[in-house]
Amino acid sequence: MTEEERRFKGPVRGQSLFAIIFVVASLLLLSQLGNETRWAKGTQLFAQPRFWPAVAVGGMVLFGLLHLWALPRKRLRHADLVEWRIWFFALEWVLWFLAYVMVVPVLGYLPSTLIFVPLLAWRVGYRGPRMLWISAGFAVAVVIVFKTFLQVRIPGGAVYEYLPGALRSFLILNF
């Protein structure tokens, strides 16, 4: 391990990969500055619609490059590949989250949460009945606190439409 690596704040693995992606993305944004922003004639420089995007993207490129240059290790190694795989596997939780988001307007907030929380708890390794009951209890508590009491804006499920009038309204309003 070199002295620079020893003094580096945080882990070295994955840093060069992140810095390269950041710089490439910044350069792409900089290349689109002319197309995606407008130069208004007869307007002061500081009031130009292009001024702040140029400052921001310019800063991203400049400091991104400097960060990449100052990294203790720029070459990609096996450790970077391992780190990249960890980032990739995190996408599973994104899919869980997006599936939950898509199911709520169909099944309703309470039924979706009651399915989602114990299922995800089961997926991450809590297979015992105690933790599954706790997760179901947590799901009900979240719905009651946010939807029933705080009345946050979450629409009722499409399946509620098939229920009889009074029950339908009650469920749409509270669950």
Added chain:
Amino acid sequence: MELLVSAAEILARWDVVLALLVGSVGGVLIGAIPGVGPAVAIAILLPATFSMEPIVGLTVLLGIYGSSMYGGAIPAILINTPGTAVNALTTYDGFPMTARGEARRALSLAYSASFFGGVFSVVCLILFAPVLARIAPMFGSREIFLAALLGLILVVIAHRGQTLIAAALAFFGVFLNTVGLEPVKYSKRYTFDQSWLSSGVDLIVVVLGLFALSQAFYLLQGDDEKVRLTPLRGGLFQGLRELSRHPRVAGVAGSFGVVMGMIPGVGEFTAQFMSYTYAQRSSKRPEDFGHGSSEGLIAAETSNNAVPAAAMVPLLALGIPGEALTAMMLSVFYVHNVVPGPQLFQNDMPFVVALYLALLVLNVLVLIFLLSATGHLVKVVKIPNRFLGVAILTLSFVGVYSLRNSFTDCLIAACFGVFGFVLKRLSLPAVPIILGMVLGGIMEVKLRAGMARVKTPLDFIDRPIAMILFLMILGVLALHIRYVLSERRKLKEAKWSARKRSTRFGMQMFRRRDYLSTERGKKVREKRSKYVPRSTGPRSPR
């Protein structure tokens, strides 16, 4: 006095009292659970507070902000894991006290020091409020632009060792703020002809992604930790008595907290570091620091709890948030069309004082709660990490989806969640992005307004406060450059002192050749340069 009465009237409502109770108890619980933290909780609760009145919503958020550090001291002292990031210094002296069987004393002292810090800063700021009300109107567009710029620079250079990437991420935040329809010329910026980008990137969606979802992904990806708790016996009141024996340390730490909290971008860490260093240098037993020193614990806990009230000063007086939590609170003001800044101090001073009084009451409530319920409260430390991940993911949905019931918002938040997860894995800061977004917007508006009234660039700093802020920016940059140069020198020295000869075969051969061509060559040349007649006769016996 009249001001205090009218401020108390604002607070004397059942919903504000309820908000105070929920905020204080909730904040302590959130702080006590390692892996959650106030940023996650505030990000999740933000949309829920939009339907409340400003004073109620802000009281809940302030409650969480102000009380989470009390709760964060519990795992820091009992299991050597800070509940919130700012309790890291508490572990230095808190955990060694637990290790020698003084957990109760350490907790009691931490609560008392936190209470003193909180109350001290609120009292300071209530007394200071009339002065602020006189100074705040002196801030025009130019001064607010310069103050925002100073705040952004301070946030960046506060991340020592990571300044370059912190600056790049701050610029990324500024860029995110520019996406969408430009408000003056109505031209699109970086929308790529996508309708969902025309309204820009919502701050709350980014906050929820970077703080809440990323934390959920991080916890879900990790493992559960086994926690062994030390049983607590006896009362917790002795800390107040012990604190009274160290008034100097508590007073100085509280003052550092107030001053550092008021400077945007500096915050708890600098206040703690300065207080701890002062306490150690002025102590009769400096060798005890880091091994269970009561003075060290007082310095750390007093200074970090003095910051929240002080951090509200730049937010309320200038509309400039100094860190991520106050940046989130700014959105509550915006939703209710309350614009924090000099006008708020001039026209609605009772509202400002009411917020400070709420913080004062909050500290009392939290102390009472902790003194009576710590025995039961410590059990929350045992909640397994991955289950916390499940809980945060579920709660994040409420935060993002309740904004506009938009799948696109959830998708953007998820993308920022992955980005925040990567930043967490690499120990890179996410705060500069949020502050870049908030301060970038302020800087754009104020620079445009400020430059409209100046003829030459020097006119921009011709007013006294603008000049002071400009000199402060130059001073801060000069100090940072000096720090960078000294670090480079230290690195060079360390590299030279640690330099070793390579044992590679190629290098050994190279050194041999070098030796032969220089050192040995010198000897050979020296020998040959002298005339030494060869003896021809028989050798004489020795």
